Amino acid sequence: MKKLGVFICHCGVNIAGTVDVKSVAEKIGKTEDVAHSTDYIYMCSEPGQQIIREAIREKGLDGVVVACCSPNMHENTFRKAVKSQGMNPYLCEIANIREQCSWVHQKEKGEATRKAEEIIHATLEKVRKNESLEAIAVAVNRRVLVVGGGIAGITASLDLADGGYEVILLEREPALGGHMAQLSKTFPDLDPAFGGLLSKASEVEKHPKIQLHCYSELEDVKGFVGNFDLVIRQKATSVNGAKCTGCGLCIENCPVEYVSEFERGMGIRKAIDMPYPGSVPNKAVINRQHCRYFLDGSCHRCEEVCPEKAIDYDQEEERISEKVGAVVVATGYELYPKEQLGEYGYGEIPDVIDGLAFERMLAPNGPTKGKIVRPSDGKVPKEMVFIQCVASRDPDRYMPYCSRICCMYTAKHATIYKEQVPDGQPYIFYMDIRSDCKGYEEFLQKTIEEKGLLYLRGRVSRVFQDNGKVRVLGVDTLTGKMVEVAADMVVLATAIVPSPGVKELAAKLRATVDRHGFLTEAHIKLYPVESSTKGIYLAGCGQSPKDISDTVSQASATASKIQALLSTDKLLQDPLIAFVDEGICSGCGICVEICPYEAREMDSHRGISIVHSALCQGCGACIASCPNFACELRNSASNQILKMVDTFVT
Amino acid sequence: MAEFEPRIVAFLCHWCTYTGADLAGTTRQQYPPNVRVVHLMCSGAVDSIYVLKALIDGADGVLIGGCHPGDCHYQTGNYKARRRVAILKGILQQMGYTEDRVLLKWISASEGKLFADTVTKMVDDLKKMGPNPMKQLWNA
Ligand SMILES: Cc1cc2nc3c(=O)[nH]c(=O)nc-3n(C[C@H](O)[C@H](O)[C@H](O)COP(=O)(O)OP(=O)(O)OC[C@H]3O[C@@H](n4cnc5c(N)ncnc54)[C@H](O)[C@@H]3O)c2cc1C
Numbered sequence A: 001m002k003k004l005g006v007f008i009c010h011c012g013v014n015i016a017g018t019v020d021v022k023s024v025a026e027k028i029g030k031t032e033d034v035a036h037s038t039d040y041i042y043m044c045s046e047p048g049q050q051i052i053r054e055a056i057r058e059k060g061l062d063g064v065v066v067a068c069c070s071p072n073m074h075e076n077t078f079r080k081a082v083k084s085q086g087m088n089p090y091l092c093e094i095a096n097i098r099e100q101c102s103w104v105h106q107k108e109k110g111e112a113t114r115k116a117e118e119i120i121h122a123t124l125e126k127v128r129k130n131e132s133l134e135a136i137a138v139a140v141n142r143r144v145l146v147v148g149g150g151i152a153g154i155t156a157s158l159d160l161a162d163g164g165y166e167v168i169l170l171e172r173e174p175a176l177g178g179h180m181a182q183l184s185k186t187f188p189d190l191d192p193a194f195g196g197l198l199s200k201a202s203e204v205e206k207h208p209k210i211q212l213h214c215y216s217e218l219e220d221v222k223g224f225v226g227n228f229d230l231v232i233r234q235k236a237t238s239v240n241g242a243k244c245t246g247c248g249l250c251i252e253n254c255p256v257e258y259v260s261e262f263e264r265g266m267g268i269r270k271a272i273d274m275p276y277p278g279s280v281p282n283k284a285v286i287n288r289q290h291c292r293y294f295l296d297g298s299c300h301r302c303e304e305v306c307p308e309k310a311i312d313y314d315q316e317e318e319r320i321s322e323k324v325g326a327v328v329v330a331t332g333y334e335l336y337p338k339e340q341l342g343e344y345g346y347g348e349i350p351d352v353i354d355g356l357a358f359e360r361m362l363a364p365n366g367p368t369k370g371k372i373v374r375p376s377d378g379k380v381p382k383e384m385v386f387i388q389c390v391a392s393r394d395p396d397r398y399m400p401y402c403s404r405i406c407c408m409y410t411a412k413h414a415t416i417y418k419e420q421v422p423d424g425q426p427y428i429f430y431m432d433i434r435s436d437c438k439g440y441e442e443f444l445q446k447t448i449e450e451k452g453l454l455y456l457r458g459r460v461s462r463v464f465q466d467n468g469k470v471r472v473l474g475v476d477t478l479t480g481k482m483v484e485v486a487a488d489m490v491v492l493a494t495a496i497v498p499s500p501g502v503k504e505l506a507a508k509l510r511a512t513v514d515r516h517g518f519l520t521e522a523h524i525k526l527y528p529v530e531s532s533t534k535g536i537y538l539a540g541c542g543q544s545p546k547d548i549s550d551t552v553s554q555a556s557a558t559a560s561k562i563q564a565l566l567s568t569d570k571l572l573q574d575p576l577i578a579f580v581d582e583g584i585c586s587g588c589g590i591c592v593e594i595c596p597y598e599a600r601e602m603d604s605h606r607g608i609s610i611v612h613s614a615l616c617q618g619c620g621a622c623i624a625s626c627p628n629f630a631c632e633l634r635n636s637a638s639n640q641i642l643k644m645v646d647t648f649v650t
Numbered sequence B: 001m002a003e004f005e006p007r008i009v010a011f012l013c014h015w016c017t018y019t020g021a022d023l024a025g026t027t028r029q030q031y032p033p034n035v036r037v038v039h040l041m042c043s044g045a046v047d048s049i050y051v052l053k054a055l056i057d058g059a060d061g062v063l064i065g066g067c068h069p070g071d072c073h074y075q076t077g078n079y080k081a082r083r084r085v086a087i088l089k090g091i092l093q094q095m096g097y098t099e100d101r102v103l104l105k106w107i108s109a110s111e112g113k114l115f116a117d118t119v120t121k122m123v124d125d126l127k128k129m130g131p132n133p134m135k136q137l138w139n140a
């Protein structure tokens, strides 16, 4: 028989104001195997812990129940306290009599007292059968995979590599940069972002600790924190990257042109081209869907002109296997798809464009060389309408959340427009203005005062084409008046949505996404850069919409969390995992099927199922589905649970 | 005679409903003290035998709380729970439980009030249903 100790906390009046702690301590003390039962005003305080430590020493306890707040609060505190006296920490359990008793039954003191007593009795049942356990040590691979080469992925990779860790960076496009490469100037300082981005990207390209795989995707992941096995699929660029110098002769000579996605449909590109001017890496890539060699074999121009003999039509996609210890998901965002909006003439009226298209128009290396002109006829627009919150903050029809950056980039857009077209008039339809970061409100006020931007509060009801103009109908809710603008051009600040394919990627990584597809963090406040799957970390707009400053901060936070994780070569894991009673297991294999972590395997030799302790996450799915009670969870075995149920019912 | 006070045994998953029940406390939601909580890592770990044992012992109701579909910390544990409960309900019918005494509910870590409301309503419903018929059998 174990010698058990029970320590009941008053938590000031939080518990003792409702539960009669003295009487509970007294009654519990009468239990046969309870050698010590006491109460104290704050068990978690140093004197409180001292009481526990002394009792363990003096009474030789070999099991402890602390009745106090939720185990989420102080389980660790008390396990450490008992450990200091040589007791195995897993022999200490928490009875939650605050969050789930005293706080929720404040008016029913008698019942709350009885309930607290029962909760302690049930917890005692658990402790009676708890085993001493040791944390499981697993070897760690100290390399990191970063998925997504936008500013988030670039920042995380550089931080990790500078910290001495090897990084594998995957980008599915042929070049680094993500959306930041499309931006003209950036709020709040109107700094041209492109130069800074390129220098960061080249640092990545040259860094001895970073292995860069562009035009690549993650095909398969197996394993767990500290030990992920990856398969990377590197698509064929049809150009030998080692030979290509980026001279551009091939591009000049290629006869095939098609609409450029990078230029948001406003420019053209060649079948062999650079991802964008000056891109990192600065290597040409053939788009096989458009290249005549691949379509009908009718053209070899690039091969003929390439001075370096870099063209390689026979190049095949490659599968590369790698091992890492942690993964950063930095997959970024897309804008709300045109096809799904079906409003504001988006996709139908050529002079209605989205924010990224306007960025390309403003960019000196863009399709109009930075000149603001109407896509339909090339004329300079004199009346410009900007509409904010398109498909954002509209829970009934579109996305319920705020996309966070549109207020600021719209102010930026209108400012740059006004600088370029001083006699033009920008109108901005908005719901309310959110400018809550450093320097944002000042930027906004300055632009409104200096540039004469006209802000109209209200939603736009209709946008239609009329006599060469784009008519915009809306209400100014501040004056209550209808507003009608015959605009030359309209820019929509459409919602930020997660990159396509993120759900599939998350499923491969066993990370979770919310109902909109943004990656979810382990805890929104306390663990904001960890996903709920150990070893998978988040950075950038794939987690939620944010500006560049926040993206970079988050990426650095992620990198430092990973550096802490990988600072040792052994990881300690909770031992509360599944185990098999080999005498009972009939080898039916149900658990192997059911385990979401591939932690169960048939030992064909012995005809029984085994547990890979490093893979098991302790969810208990196999336990509930084993028809023979052959597998159990350490310290939550079914006989323990059933005993607790007994205590609660009889 | 004192009013019948149903006894509920609740199996709550660590990541969502248990934490939601904690939040009910932190925000001082009040609900009847008829419920006793067993903490498990996932709703998918709720063995049918736990539920059957609770009912056979005489619990008037069993509550199983898990994460919303798609949110299970272990990917699909809650779907496993859903299937298991569906099957279990059929068996309970066969056993003579004509009323539905097993409630499977998705309650997230941020839904403290929903937890309190769920328990409150379940207690009301069970009061209408009356005691677990099995209990009378034992007492007969
Ligand atoms: C119109 C507009 C104007 C803006 N102006 C400003 C501004 O002035 N100032 C400011 O601070 N912010 C601005 N922003 C916001 C800025 O664009 C973002 O903060 C920033 O780009 C986020 O970086 P990211 O790395 O998280 O995402 P992204 O830039 O989207 O990068 C993600 C990368 O991941 C890659 N990827 C995605 N999925 C996969 C996959 N499965 N496998 C491999 N790779 C993948 C993508 O190809 C992409 O390269 C603006 C945004 C818009 C829309």
Ligand code: SF4
Pocket: A577, A578, A594, A595, A596, A597, A598, A599, A600, A611, A615, A616, A617, A618, A619, A620, A621, A622, A623
């Ligand atoms: S408890 Fe069972 S099902 Fe869950 S991870 Fe461990 S082995 Fe797999």
Ligand code: FES
Pocket: B013, B014, B015, B016, B017, B041, B042, B043, B044, B065, B066, B067, B071, B072, B073, B074, B075, B076, B077, B078
């Ligand atoms: S972790 Fe909550 S239901 Fe699986």
